[in-house]
Every structure is written in structure tokens, then in C-alpha cells.
Amino acid sequence: MIEKIHINERLRELRIKSGYTQVQIAKILNIDRSTYSYYEIGKTTPDITVLMTLAKVFNIAINDLLADEGTPETVADSGTKSNFIYSKKNTSHIYELSSNEKILVGVFRSCTPEQQQEILSYLKGTVKN
Numbered sequence: 001m002i003e004k005i006h007i008n009e010r011l012r013e014l015r016i017k018s019g020y021t022q023v024q025i026a027k028i029l030n031i032d033r034s035t036y037s038y039y040e041i042g043k044t045t046p047d048i049t050v051l052m053t054l055a056k057v058f059n060i061a062i063n064d065l066l067a068d069e070g071t072p073e074t075v076a077d078s079g080t081k082s083n084f085i086y087s088k089k090n091t092s093h094i095y096e097l098s099s100n101e102k103i104l105v106g107v108f109r110s111c112t113p114e115q116q117q118e119i120l121s122y123l124k125g126t127v128k129n
Contacts, residue, residue, distance in 0.1 A: 007051075008042035010065065014058045015040070020102055028057055028106035057106040 015025055022040070026033040029050060038044040046054070055062040097105065108116060 006042070007045060007066070008040050010067075011046075011054065012040045014054075014060070014065070018058050019097075020057075020106065021099075024099065024102050024106065025054075025057070027103050028110060029053060053110045056109045059109060 015022070022036050023033050026036040029036065035044070039046050039050075051065060052062055055065045058065065108119060111119065
């Protein structure tokens, strides 16, 4: 039997681990906070394009976002058991940033590589002036 993925719980966990608020994620996605809140409580489910953007914002692969964590214990290469959910490193490192910086990083991560280069070029030109 296949375990049901509870994407709402996963989104909440990732948001908290990454140090974002619901308001910040909603701003990054350009949606109302209530819409994002509905994703987290399971009232609605985000479409695939939103999920792909969220994976970028949380700096994880889409497969990791959708991964079933119903069996949290895994065996590491060393043969020792570890708790998968709590042993995951926060790869976002977003806590030390201000609210606006968190939004900026999230928006930047959600862009295509070409858009990221355009943003960087623009910012470099702006800072020099």
C-alpha cells in the first residue's frame, strides 16, 4: 500500500526549517497569505508550478519536496539509524537575514538561471552608480 504524501505538513515543516513566515512565502509566490495558509492546512493543494517554485525557494529538489516521509528512520551508510526528518540539514541558511532579504533570496531562487543573471547584472550596475 502506498502512503499518502501530506504535502501540507511538508510545506509547513520546510517553511519553518528555512526560517520563512507564511507572509514572506506568499510574497515570493505573489499570492495572498490566506492562499498559502490553505496549502499548509490542507484545504487546497498547490499546483505543480507552485510546487516547483517552492522547491527552489527551499533549495531542495522537487523529489525531496514530494518525498514520503512516513517512515522517518533510515539506515545511513555506516549502518547506524538516524531520524531522517530531524537529521536533515537546513540548506537554506536563511535565519540571519532580514525579512526583506529573505524575500529577495526566495524570489531569486524561484527565477530561471537567465533571470538570475539579469538580476545580478542589474544589481551590479546599480551598486556601481
